[in-house]
Amino acid sequence: MAVDEKKKALLNWLDENAADFFRMADQIWENPEISWEEVFASGLQADYLESEGFSITRNPAGMRTAFIAEWGTGKPVLAFIGEYDALPGLSQVNEPVKKAVVEGGPGHGCGHHILGVASVAAAAATRKWLEANNISGTVRYYGTPAEEMGGGKVFMAREGLFSDLDAALTYHPSFINMPSKASTVAVVSSSFRFNGKSSHAGGAPHLGRSALDAVELMNVGANYLREHVLDGTRIHYVITNGGQAANIVPETAEVDYILRAEKLDYLLDVADRLRNIAKGAALMTDTTFEETIKSGYASMVSNHAIADLMYQALEEIGPIQYTNDELAFAQQINDTFEATNSGYIEQRIDTLKLGKQAADTLRAHSDKPLLSANFQAIDEGIVYKGATDVGDLSQVVPTGALETVCFPTCSPGHSWVNTACGGMSIGHKGLVHAAKALALTAAVLYTDKKTLEKVREEFEEQMDGKTYTPLIPEEMCPPQ
Template identity: 55%
Template sequence: MDTNESAQQVIDWLDQNQSIFIEMADQIWRTPELAWKEFKSSHLQADYLENEGFSVTWIGDLNTAFMAEWGEGKPILGFIGEYDALPGLSQKKQPTKEPIHEGEPGHGCGHNLLGAGTVASAVAVQKWLKSNDKSGTVRYYGCPAEEKGSGKVFMARAGAFDDLDAALNFHPAHLNTPSKGGAVGVNAIYFRFYGQTAHAGGSPHKGRSALDAVELMNVGVNYLREHVKDDVRMHYIITEGGKAPNIVPEEAEVYYFIRAAKPDYLAEVVERVRKVAEGAALMTETTFEVLFEEGCSALLSNHYLADLQYQAMQSIGPITFTEAEIEFAQKINDAFPGTNSDYIDDKIEYYKASPEIVAALDEYRDQPLVGRNFRALDEHIIATGSTDVGDLSQIVPVSLLSTTCFPTGVPGHSWGNVAASGMSIGHKGMLHAAKIMAVTAVKLYSDPNHLVKIHLEFKQQTGGKPYVSPIPEDVKPPHYGPEGD
């Protein structure tokens, strides 16, 4: 059987069984759960996969992380899913803003689609391997707390991904495109200072202000900005600054996100920030402690794998949206004036070196949905946001696929994306991604030369260095009961 025939098998299976995964996505959409509390969503997926013959293992000390495995032998391919929602984004399936329950969570990042679509892809590949009597191992990973930035980091630290040959995943977005870009790593750290309280008016000389230390630390970090590499980002908020103006603050705290594109350099910058904190404590005669909350590593995208995904896209064709879907998307776009053209302008600015891409993008300036497939648009671009897929990418080759699940240019983490995630626009993007990942997997199982080239590139990217977790061993993931207690 040639690769084209094999690819058609998984595409046909997904078309015939799409209702299963649409219902799975909708069920997760109807019961949105926040990071670390995805009990219903994770068990929904785990139970389905177990019924399909996968063996399910819950990972480490994470309540809502699991691995479902089927098959034996090499290659071992990982399909990476997520399912956490965002706070305060409850929204009805309609193109005007109206929450289902005010203040409750909603799937503003489309993780209901991400998880269900990746489950669909894994099962389609399982059926293909089984019906064609082929060897190989399929693994689906249910990953919690992407929105907190560290679910996969704890899974990686537990060794969950160590023996994978490659990983496939996607994220709902505004365009159909694989990724060749990167993203910076991040450490999230609290710096807590301790001083001596005193009456600020009557005896200020007896006080040692923890708030002064926080402010001096922030001043020092702001001067440090000039002396770090361009990819570094340092942001902070003061989380505690005292109780009243007439009391010298005995305790104060500042919360930092520190980002950089290379793990070694991120560690260096974090140490420099710690030294600034040490200097602030010395100047104010206070003490301090460093409380590491979470972190994730820089994202590496495998270009060869991205090219295979684009080949799969071309063989599948674009997404076709109906007039009703286009009208729905347009109404959402109208609620966010200017975002459609602004989004296209931002993309054109990124890719102005490619006239072909600029012309193609410009066609969609006034279109509320983009069904066309694009080749990787972000080569050589390092995004200054962060994702826990970065830790996966430091262990195993991966390329982050995007598919059109949202109206063009609608802001991320918004009610408009929640609405689209719960209806046919999101469903079509999800199924498109499932087909692309499944067809790509068929290529990897069918021709070992692909993995040889993928691993050669991966070794060049990492320099052969072993993965080092950005989260210290003594930092544990949060634990909640099934009701989120």
């Protein structure tokens, strides 16, 4: 598919400025900051966008490492979404062998340094393009902290900071160039603390009210609940305080629960039923309890119309071209693990539960350690078991999700492999590929009213009149 002249300028600008974005990503990679501590990364990106003419809102929703950059006026309002948090313990040099820069230190094992900068690049390119072509509309970049642990987007969604968006374009580094039509589970993590009365377990048990009994009865109730929930629902618990000595009736006891479900509204329902079980356990044992919700991510509602536009954009750009050195680098990493190149593809087919057509499409590219081709979404109808705060965004605004190749086919997700490849040219190529596809997708949404309407209609249909309820309580604040 030929790219028209107008769009070519968008792609050219990204090629001409690519070195700046690679440098920005490298700087963030060299200074990995874990969730809520991304002072350097958020500052670097905000300063850059400010220098490019964006107005910056700092500390939105009370988060010191969040910011919103905005340029332009009026409708449509489109957003690129960035993350920049690293993972603890995944420090790694940019070489194809496992070796930490700082033993036990953090590292970009999920590629969020590329994620954020690709979206910054797309925002800057789109802004230039709108101006050059005199197209009206507003472009935003949301710098969202703590995707890995806490979920900055959840707090932003709760504050209504996404509410006036017409669409949001998200991106994540991956082993494949593909828009996603998958969903992710909703998850909530909470702690139940029961309070009873301590007494001598032998001498005066009749005076005691055991908080541990309440915890145990709650767990029994939860285990019976398991049978009467939809497939795909998960209930995990661990007792974090069961008392101190067997001869003391425990005055306090605590249990942590994590609930997962495929849909947000269903998760809210299961959470209510679990709360009733806690009430029942307290009633049975003459104790009281309080629940503290620690975090909660909504399920992902992916917009297929945007995914189709993203695929069109990928096709306009063409495949990623790798050098022999890059292929050798990736091959050396693939060889570190037990499977062959085609073995890794078979594992992907298996985990994604792909149908024959999608599986054969992937198999056709299984000889190399890096998938250079672009793929149509092959994950439609799939619910990934991992949760992300992109879910909360997707509950309030039509959200597209793109992936590009930054890691070899063996990549086991959060790992040293991702840190290594994200710190060299394989990551850079995935970054610019993503920025181009995101910007081209936005260009269509800014100029094609009908497509934007289709995107909105699909969203309305998916939400079916439901409004977003955040899983975190109103009084919960992001950590400072």
